Amino acid sequence: MIHPILRMGDPRLLRVAKPVERFDTPELHALVADLFDTMHDAKGAGLAAPQIGVDLRLVIFGFAADAQRYPDDDVVPQTVLINPLIERLDATEVDDWEGCLSVPGMRGVVPRTERIRYRGFDPSGRPIDRIATGFHARVVQHECDHLDGILYPMRVRDFTRFGFTEELFPGQDIVDD
Numbered sequence: 001m002i003h004p005i006l007r008m009g010d011p012r013l014l015r016v017a018k019p020v021e022r023f024d025t026p027e028l029h030a031l032v033a034d035l036f037d038t039m040h041d042a043k044g045a046g047l048a049a050p051q052i053g054v055d056l057r058l059v060i061f062g063f064a065a066d067a068q069r070y071p072d073d074d075v076v077p078q079t080v081l082i083n084p085l086i087e088r089l090d091a092t093e094v095d096d097w098e099g100c101l102s103v104p105g106m107r108g109v110v111p112r113t114e115r116i117r118y119r120g121f122d123p124s125g126r127p128i129d130r131i132a133t134g135f136h137a138r139v140v141q142h143e144c145d146h147l148d149g150i151l152y153p154m155r156v157r158d159f160t161r162f163g164f165t166e167e168l169f170p171g172q173d174i175v176d177d
Ligand code: NI
Pocket: 099, 100, 101, 102, 142, 143, 146, 177
């Protein structure tokens, strides 16, 4: 089921979400299906449960193998990540553009750690443990920020590189993330 996506300003986006305590339940699988329906409908690269008003530490991101939306970037495997932990493996921060389905029509340059290890669980409770770099690492950091009530504009440092997509990239058909 496709849900409305909350927009920045809604206080539910500012909560620190609660850990998932029971895995492999019908409710959890239904939530994951709804998140994928909602993300695909919005043509997003990732979505966090708080963005549909669900106060749980669960994010989805990535693309099925045939998706070619970001051909120049690292492949981001389609993932459900629950109760995530991120470890920064690199002091280097890299600037790049981000958008967010909760901040429609806008883009901003955000510094993110270049290389991370992330751990968590899939919906059945199986552990996930991966190293990610570049765009993959950026997406994970962006989505997991939602679980702590952080939206990417809060991480923008140079506000000369934040604004409306249509003004920043005229003539280009760029969708929200
Ligand atoms: Ni977002």
